[in-house]
Amino acid sequence: MNKYLLSAAALLVLGTNAAFAHITLETQEAAVGSTYKAVLRVPHGCDGKATTAVRVQIPEGVIAVKPMPKPGWTLQTKKGKYEKSYQLYGQAVTDGVKEVDWSGGNLPDEFYDEFVFRAMLTADLPVGQKLYFPVVQECGDAVDRWIEIPAAGQDEDTLETPAPGIKLTPKK
Amino acid sequence: MVDTNSKRVGRIAGGLLGLLMALVVMASTSQAFAHAALIKTDPADGAVLAQTPTQFSLTFSEPVSPLVLTLVKPDGTPVALTSFRLTDQTLEIDNPQALKSGTHVLSWRVISADGHPVGGSLLFSIGAPTEPPVVSEAVDWPSRSAIWIGKVFLYIGLFLGVGGAFALAWLAGEGRAGQRFVTAAILCGLVAAPLSLGFQGLDALGAPLSHLAQPVIWRTGLGTSFGWTVLAALTALGLGLLSLAGPRVLARPLALAGLAGVGVALAASGHASAAEPQWLTRPLVFVHGIGIAFWAGALMPLGLALKRQTAGAVAFLRRFSCAILPVVAVLAAAGIVLAVIQVQTPSALAGTAYGRLLLVKLALLVFLFTLAAVNRWKLTASAEAGATEVQRRLTRSIGVEMLIVLAIFGVAAGWRFTPPPRVLAIAAAQPVSVHIHALEAMADLSITPGQAGPVAASMIIMTGDFGPLDAKEVTLVLSKPDSGIEPLKRAATKPGDGSWRVDNLVIPVPGRWTVRIDILVSDFKMVKIEAPVDVRP
Numbered sequence: 001m002n003k004y005l006l007s008a009a010a011l012l013v014l015g016t017n018a019a020f021a022h023i024t025l026e027t028q029e030a031a032v033g034s035t036y037k038a039v040l041r042v043p044h045g046c047d048g049k050a051t052t053a054v055r056v057q058i059p060e061g062v063i064a065v066k067p068m069p070k071p072g073w074t075l076q077t078k079k080g081k082y083e084k085s086y087q088l089y090g091q092a093v094t095d096g097v098k099e100v101d102w103s104g105g106n107l108p109d110e111f112y113d114e115f116v117f118r119a120m121l122t123a124d125l126p127v128g129q130k131l132y133f134p135v136v137q138e139c140g141d142a143v144d145r146w147i148e149i150p151a152a153g154q155d156e157d158t159l160e161t162p163a164p165g166i167k168l169t170p171k172k
Numbered sequence: 173m174v175d176t177n178s179k180r181v182g183r184i185a186g187g188l189l190g191l192l193m194a195l196v197v198m199a200s201t202s203q204a205f206a207h208a209a210l211i212k213t214d215p216a217d218g219a220v221l222a223q224t225p226t227q228f229s230l231t232f233s234e235p236v237s238p239l240v241l242t243l244v245k246p247d248g249t250p251v252a253l254t255s256f257r258l259t260d261q262t263l264e265i266d267n268p269q270a271l272k273s274g275t276h277v278l279s280w281r282v283i284s285a286d287g288h289p290v291g292g293s294l295l296f297s298i299g300a301p302t303e304p305p306v307v308s309e310a311v312d313w314p315s316r317s318a319i320w321i322g323k324v325f326l327y328i329g330l331f332l333g334v335g336g337a338f339a340l341a342w343l344a345g346e347g348r349a350g351q352r353f354v355t356a357a358i359l360c361g362l363v364a365a366p367l368s369l370g371f372q373g374l375d376a377l378g379a380p381l382s383h384l385a386q387p388v389i390w391r392t393g394l395g396t397s398f399g400w401t402v403l404a405a406l407t408a409l410g411l412g413l414l415s416l417a418g419p420r421v422l423a424r425p426l427a428l429a430g431l432a433g434v435g436v437a438l439a440a441s442g443h444a445s446a447a448e449p450q451w452l453t454r455p456l457v458f459v460h461g462i463g464i465a466f467w468a469g470a471l472m473p474l475g476l477a478l479k480r481q482t483a484g485a486v487a488f489l490r491r492f493s494c495a496i497l498p499v500v501a502v503l504a505a506a507g508i509v510l511a512v513i514q515v516q517t518p519s520a521l522a523g524t525a526y527g528r529l530l531l532v533k534l535a536l537l538v539f540l541f542t543l544a545a546v547n548r549w550k551l552t553a554s555a556e557a558g559a560t561e562v563q564r565r566l567t568r569s570i571g572v573e574m575l576i577v578l579a580i581f582g583v584a585a586g587w588r589f590t591p592p593p594r595v596l597a598i599a600a601a602q603p604v605s606v607h608i609h610a611l612e613a614m615a616d617l618s619i620t621p622g623q624a625g626p627v628a629a630s631m632i633i634m635t636g637d638f639g640p641l642d643a644k645e646v647t648l649v650l651s652k653p654d655s656g657i658e659p660l661k662r663a664a665t666k667p668g669d670g671s672w673r674v675d676n677l678v679i680p681v682p683g684r685w686t687v688r689i690d691i692l693v694s695d696f697k698m699v700k701i702e703a704p705v706d707v708r709p
Binding site: 147 | 696698
């Protein structure tokens with residue numbers, strides 16, 4: 001009995017190692033119309049190489065993005081126009097941060113780090129569906145692109161490099 | 173008597189000319205070939221269904237009409253699908269019977285409005301997938317037999333008919349023995365030649381014999397190189413007929429022109445004349461054809477002349493035996509060179525169907541040459557001197573030669589169905605192409621050669637509506653599920669001509685592979701499109 005439990009546990013730990021290599025968001029659910037603290041967890045480099053840059057693309061409907069600087073990393077943001085105008089604290093906003101880059105750093109494969117930014121999830125995002133943040137992980141010349149978004153009806157577990165996503169819940 | 177003859181000749185000539193013009197006009201009409209493409213199928217390729225579908229549907233990019241529709245069951249037995257409906261660009265095929273569980277193959281072949289055939293196969297499973305059945309190209313025996321018979325009669329018309337007319341005009345002197353036979357042979361050829369065109373069209377499209385009446389079949393036949401052979405053959409046959417029935421003073425030049433027409437007809441199409449180097453093979457086939465017509469054409473008139481012991485028989489024999497040696501020498505030399513070019517290696521003689529037919533022909537030729545040699549060196553001299561008993565022996569021997577010649581015609585006509593080793597090698601190196609179409613992107617992928625082993629893949633990437641797509645990176649992934657082989661993943665490079673290439677690729681086993689192209693459109697956007705591709709062994 002003990003032997004079976006041990007091997008089952010070992011299988012569980014080792015078998016799911018692949019999933020643990022993905023870049024994912026710590027908080028997997030968020031309410032629309034609220035502020036969301038996105039914590040990107042980077043558990044591995046690209047095939048054992050140290051991570052040197054993490055770039056996130058902000059999807060449509062997420063505004064007022066403020067990333068957290070990280071010592072040893074250069075933080076840059078790219079601004080762009082939103083597809084429509086959103087209301088933020090009584091003001092209309094039509095453009096803002098569309099991409100966040102932490103670059104120039106060095107995160108060895110055996111270490112773990114988190115990359116944080118805050119954002120506002122607008123109220124007209126579709127409740128009940130998933131919102132994806134495509135992430136590009138650069139390790140020197142190698143690149144891991146966590147950018148696959150499942151098509152309608154496709155099982156997310158079949159994707160090799162899925163984009164980190166969160167489930168949108170109704171406005172509180 | 174002479175007047176009615178001339179009038180008849182005039183009418184025949186006019187009729188033939190009219191037929192010739194019509195055929196030439198049809199042959200030279202330029203046709204824009206639009207390749208119908210398969211857009212959607214129901215069931216989808218590779219789908220696993222819970223129960224038997226009542227109908228299948230194939231949607232194409234343009235209206236098509238079906239040629240052959242076959243459903244191959246998991247145990248390999250083919251079922252012909254005959255009940256279908258055409259709505260716009262969709263072909264709906266009724267499923268006649270309940271299907272057992274396992275993987276089935278729907279093999280289809282259609283022709284678009286402009287006459288270009290397109291074929292493919294669709295795999296689907298009922299219940300659970302099993303090993304897909306091997307879809308063998310079913311040999312359409314009625315169609316094949318018709319083509320073979322047509323060709324044999326065409327040979328009879330050209331060699332025995334036009335060749336016979338040449339012998340009568342140039343060698344027989346005043347004798348007319350064998351004229352009826354020669355005329356009959358020419359008429360045989362005149363009937364067989366246009367019919368062969370129809371059979372050729374059937375074969376080119378892979379259509380069954382029942383489609384013979386459709387105009388697209390005839391247009392296709394005319395469009396092949398065989399169309400030129402038929403045109404040249406009709407010309408030669410007409411000239412031969414004219415040399416027989418027309419004024420005597422024109423008989424010799426007409427017969428000579430007819431003989432040249434026989435050479436042209438043979439050189440216009442066929443495996444032998446298509447081989448490289450063209451400057452060598454086409455003239456050789458021309459010469460080979462004329463040689464056969466000279467020899468085989470003279471046999472019947474000569475034999476009949478000797479049998480009836482007509483006045484000019486001996487002179488005929490003398491003229492024939494003087495000329496035949498150089499003719500046979502050139503004929504044999506041309507044949508040997510052509511055979512070497514076609515077969516390429518000695519092992520292919522026994523290893524391929526083409527080679528085996530060649531061996532049969534060579535065996536028959538050995539008989540023929542032996543007989544001919546005996547005739548030439550043992551019998552001819554005394555026959556010329558007037559020994560009637562020897563003349564009778566010579567007649568019988570010529571009769572046997574005729575039979576062997578007819579057998580050789582049958583064997584040579586069989587080559588129609590066996591690609592020579594030279595062609596097999598070219599076919600094996602042909603690429604396999606697949607067009608993958610998705611909403612956001614599409615790709616034209618070509619894998620050369622289309623068989624298992626080291627290959628190179630080349631692809632052109634475009635947006636979903638045929639616009640240019642400048643991708644950042646393109647990766648090719650080849651996978652064969654249930655094979656135990658890890659997917660082959662290769663990054664493609666840009667050689668600079670707008671395409672993407674993968675060179676270091678080895679496909680380990682033949683069969684149906686799934687090819688997926690991962691297109692990196694931007695840093696954060698990847699489009700993956702996939703389709704099945706059949707790799708030949």
